[in-house]
Amino acid sequence: MGREVAAALARWPALDDHPVRPRLTAVCDANAGALAWFDRIDTVRLRTTDHRYLLADERIDVVYIAVPHHLHEELYLDAISAGKDFLGEKPFGIDLHAGERIVRSLRNTPEVFARCSSEMPYFPGAQLAIETVRSGHIGKILEVRASFLHSSDLDVTKPINWKRVARFCGRLGVMGDLGIHVLHVPLRLGWVPSRVYAVLQDVVTQRPGPHGRPVPCDTIDNATVICSVGQGRDLFPLTIETKRIAPGETNTWLLRVVGMEGGAEFSTQSPKTVRRFSVRDGRQVWERLETGSQSVFPTVTGGIFEFGFSDAVLQMWAVFLAERAGALGDRFGCVTPDEALAAHHVFDAALRSAKSGCAEPVEVW
Numbered sequence: 001m002g003r004e005v006a007a008a009l010a011r012w013p014a015l016d017d018h019p020v021r022p023r024l025t026a027v028c029d030a031n032a033g034a035l036a037w038f039d040r041i042d043t044v045r046l047r048t049t050d051h052r053y054l055l056a057d058e059r060i061d062v063v064y065i066a067v068p069h070h071l072h073e074e075l076y077l078d079a080i081s082a083g084k085d086f087l088g089e090k091p092f093g094i095d096l097h098a099g100e101r102i103v104r105s106l107r108n109t110p111e112v113f114a115r116c117s118s119e120m121p122y123f124p125g126a127q128l129a130i131e132t133v134r135s136g137h138i139g140k141i142l143e144v145r146a147s148f149l150h151s152s153d154l155d156v157t158k159p160i161n162w163k164r165v166a167r168f169c170g171r172l173g174v175m176g177d178l179g180i181h182v183l184h185v186p187l188r189l190g191w192v193p194s195r196v197y198a199v200l201q202d203v204v205t206q207r208p209g210p211h212g213r214p215v216p217c218d219t220i221d222n223a224t225v226i227c228s229v230g231q232g233r234d235l236f237p238l239t240i241e242t243k244r245i246a247p248g249e250t251n252t253w254l255l256r257v258v259g260m261e262g263g264a265e266f267s268t269q270s271p272k273t274v275r276r277f278s279v280r281d282g283r284q285v286w287e288r289l290e291t292g293s294q295s296v297f298p299t300v301t302g303g304i305f306e307f308g309f310s311d312a313v314l315q316m317w318a319v320f321l322a323e324r325a326g327a328l329g330d331r332f333g334c335v336t337p338d339e340a341l342a343a344h345h346v347f348d349a350a351l352r353s354a355k356s357g358c359a360e361p362v363e364v365w
Helices: 002-010 032-040 051-055 069-081 096-108 124-134 174-188 309-324 337-356
Strands: 026-028 046-048 062-065 085-088 114-116 141-150 193-201 206-208 214-216 222-229 236-243 251-259 262-267 273-280 283-290
Touching: 002 309, 026 051, 046 051, 051 069, 062 069, 069 085, 069 096, 069 114, 085 309, 096 337, 114 337, 124 251, 124 262, 124 273, 141 174, 174 222, 174 236, 174 251, 174 337, 193 337, 222 337
Parallel strands: 026 046, 062 085, 085 114, 141 236
Antiparallel strands: 141 251, 193 222, 206 214, 222 236, 251 262, 262 273, 273 283
16 A cells, blocks of 8 residues: 555646645655665655654654554554654554554644545545435435445465454454445444444454465454444434455445435446436436546546546545645545544444344444
8 A cells, every 4th residue: 555655646746736745755664675666756765664763754744654453553653752644544553442542642642633544435426425415415314335345355265464363453354454444434424323233254264374374364254234323213224344255346335325315326346337316206216427537636637537446545645635734625534533433433342242142332432
């Protein structure tokens, strides 16, 4: 992801009108060999294997921290202590307690601006679906589904990596890896779960290790979490799915919202298409809208062309740096630290639910 962000910053001139012009000036990686890739970025003047050396550089304003989950707390707290604004990776701490310590430190250091990475809602179709919901045209909400589905772990011979080891990834497993992607939009729209029932699956219990021999694979592969949102007559189900073993899916992010008067659905399986529901002359109609390439910040790309993952990363960074500069306005923002902590509370309740076999309350944060 560090290389992906470097490439996005190199494409910054594609943005038509943006208040910030960033330059990538320093990189850090514990693996010295990984630093060689950044030789192709002319603006990089510092390469180091020690993050403390990078954080001590007063010429650096913003840091992107993309490390395994077990390193989040240490590096995020070091960045806060150094007074560096940063975009962190999900889940913003390996577990709830780490997340709480990070957010507490940020609250005690209000001069540090921090957000959490979540690029998928910046697809134009996702933005149109969000706009449809915000317009109020769907009426009373009946149900919401938010999903992020992978299938690469169908291959049981795939070698193990850090995301499949609880010591590095955390007990949340796939929820820590993909969860903020699915909760970003619901939380931003004010759909805060109060109670959850979770079915968590550890499907593949061992994988080939570094020497080819089987080693334990002790993380959750698939998670389906049914949440209660609202209260009384306004109560509705929010189903969130995060899966590494979802046959037929590659990298599918989906949002579906259905109400009494309308609905909206977007999936990256059809990245140029949004389906919208309405009732016309007593008939139920699902219509198909083509979205083109434009997202939150306009680009030089013609509207007829397709939007992809790299474009979403560029848009996320455009949003992050615009908000940091106080120029985001009413555009859809990145995940806040409080939202990341809210996601931790939801998934902590999911772990408790899987253990008890019952619906569990989500703690107030």
